[in-house]
Amino acid sequence: MTVTMGKALNAALRDAMREDDSVLMFGEDVGALGGVFRVTDGLTAEFGDDRCFDTPLAEAGIVGLAVGMAMNGFRPVVEMQFDAFAYPAFEQIASHVAKMRNRTRGAIGLPMVIRVPYAGGIGGVEHHSDSSEAYYAHTPGLKVVTPATVADAYSLLREAIADPDPVVFMEAKKLYWAKDEVTLPVTTEPFGTAVVRREGSDATLVAYGPAVPVALEAAEAAAADGRSLEVVDLRTLVPFDDATVAASVRRTGRCVVVAEATGFAGVSAEIAARVQERCFHSLWAPVLRVTGWDVPFPPPVLEKYQLPGVDRILDTVDRLQWDDVPDPRFLAGSR
C-alpha cells in the first residue's frame, strides 16, 4: 500500500506502544493535536493521556523528565517540535542522556528516543530548518539515526525504541510527505548498516537523510549523460558503517559526500576524512563535498540557493579529475 513517511513513523509508534506498555510518547502538542507534523496522530485517543501526553513547553524539562522515567522502567519517546527548538535540551542530552551509562559503569542505561524533525526544504521561517545532526553525532553515548525511505522510517524507529541506549532520531521534515509502496510492519537493515540505494561504477555519492533523494535524482541525471553513480544511504550516522562506504569507494575510485547541513566541521567532513583514511590508495581524485553553505539557514526565498541540488552535485562530480586534470577550485594559488 502507499504510505507516507509521516504515517510510517506514526505506525511505528503505535505498534511499539501496543507491544510494550512501558513505551511512552510525550512532548509539545503531541496529544490532542497529534503533533505539528501529525506524527503522533491518534495515539492519545488509542492509548490515553497516560501513554501519549502533552507537557509544559520546556525542552530541557521534557528530556530531563524522560531521563528520570527511563531510570525507572519506562521507554520514553519524546518529540522536539523543531530542530532549533531542541537546543534548550542540549545540556540534558550532552551531559546526562549521552553519559549516564558511562558514568555509572553500566548500572543505568537510558532506553529513550529523542525525535527531532530537522533540515529545510519546506519553506520554514527562521529557526525551523536547522540541520543539527553534527551536534549529536559529535557526542559519544548517543546513537544518531536518520531515515531516508518510508520503510526505514518505520523499521529504524522501531529499532530505536527497542535499543538499550539513547537514540536521537532525526526526521527530515521535507520527507514526511514522501510516499512509497510499503507493507507495514517492515524490517529493514539494522543500525550501523549503510545501504547502496543505486549501484554504479564511476563514482560514489554518500548521503543521508534529506540528501538521499537528491543524490538519487542526480545519479539518474548522470546516467543520461553516460556516467554511472553509486548512491550510498548511511541511515545511521552513529554507529557508522565504514565497511559499506569504503567498499563502494574502493570499487568506484571516486567519492562525493552530499549533505544538507553546513559543511565546516560537519558530519560530511567526518565522512570525507574516513573515506580518505581508508580509501586513499583507491582514489582517483580528492573526496569532494556538496553541503549547505557555511551560513545560518536562509529565509524561505533564498532556501533554493542553500540546499544541495542536482546541478551542484553533477558539477561537483565533473570536478573528480576524470581526465587527470586537477580540480581548479582547490589548486594552489586559486584562493
Place this chain on the structure above:
Amino acid sequence: MTTQAEHRMPATTAAAPAEAGLLPSAEPVRFLDDDGGPAPDDAHGRFERPPTELLRRAYDAMVLGRRFDAQATALTKQGRLAVYPSSRGQEAGEIGAVLALRETDWLFPTYRDTMSLIGRGIDPVEALTLLRGSWHCGYDPVATRTAPQCTPLATHAPHAVGLAYAARRRGEDTVALVLIGDGGTSEGDFHEALNFAAVFHAPVVFLVQNNGYAISVPLSRQTAAPSLAHKGVGYGVRSERVDGNDPLAVLAVLTDAVESARAGGGPVLVEAHTYRVEPHTNADDDGRYRDHDEVEAWKRRDPITRLEAHLRSRGELTDDDVSAAREAAETFAADVRARLSDEPAGDPADLFAHVYAEPTPQLREQATWLAEELAR
C-alpha cells in the same frame, strides 16, 4: 472567555491549590534558639518535634559526617583527592535529607553532598570515587537508590521528577528528594523541574540548602525574591522555610514533606537557611569575597552543638554517648584514610566499556589501537 475550569483537565494533573496553602512561613521554622535552647512555641508552627530516637540517630550521623568531611578535606591536602567541596556546617541538611527517606526512596545529590552519601550508608571509597578522580560515579545508583552526584547545577532536578512520576505511574510509593544549592535555583532546569513536578503532581521534595554563596557570589546576586522558598508558589508547589542549622526543624519539615509527597500531596520545596563554613573547595580562597567575622558568627550557630545541647538538656544524650559517637567517627575516618592511601589505578579498557551497551565497531577498533599503543 474561557475559565480555568472549562479547560480539559488531564488525569495526570491536580486541581490548582489555593495560593495561601503554598506560601512559606514568614520566618524559617525552628525549634531551637542559636544555643540549642528552646525557641518560642510559635516558631515551629504546626510541626512536631521529631522523636528522640530519630534525633539520636541524627546526632551520631552528623558527628560522623563532620569527621568524614574533615578527613576528606585533609585528603585533598595530601593529594589523595583531586578536589573536595565541603559541606561542614550543613550537617543538619545533609543528614536530615537521608533520614527523612525510606530505603526505597531515591536521593538526587550534588557534588557537595558526599556527606549525604555517607549518611545513606554508601561505602566511603565508592562515595569519593568522583572526587578522587578514579571514575565518575563510584557506587551503584540502583542498588543504593542514589543518583550519581550531579555537577551541572540543577540538571538532576528534572530526573528526580521523572523518576518519581514514573514510580507513581507504576503504583509504587517511592519519593525522590533532590538536593540543590542557592546558586542552583538560578538555573533554568530548577524552574522547569518545579513546574513539571507540579503539573504532573510528582512525589518529589526539592531541598534547597541556601548556604549563602555560589562559590564567591552571594545570595543577593542570585535573587531578589523574598526567599528562595517563594519560588515554589509561582509553580503551584507548596513551600517551606526552615532553619537549616536546627536539626529538629530540618527533620520535622523534611519528614513532613516526604510523607506528604508519598501520600499524594504533590511536590514540596524546602529552603534550609544554612551556611557554607568552608571555602567552596580546597582550591578556593574565600578571603577574597567574605569576612572572617561572618564565618565566625555562623559557627556559633553550629547544628551539632545545638542538637547536643538540646539532647543533653533533656537527659537524652550522656557523656558516654558523645564519646561513643566521636569514637565511631574516628574509626570511620581512620578507615577512610587507610583505604585511600594508595594511588588509584585506572583500567584503560574502562574508557570504552560503557559508552554503549554494546561498543560500536569504531570503539572496538579504538580500544584495540590503545591496547597496541600500551603494549609497545
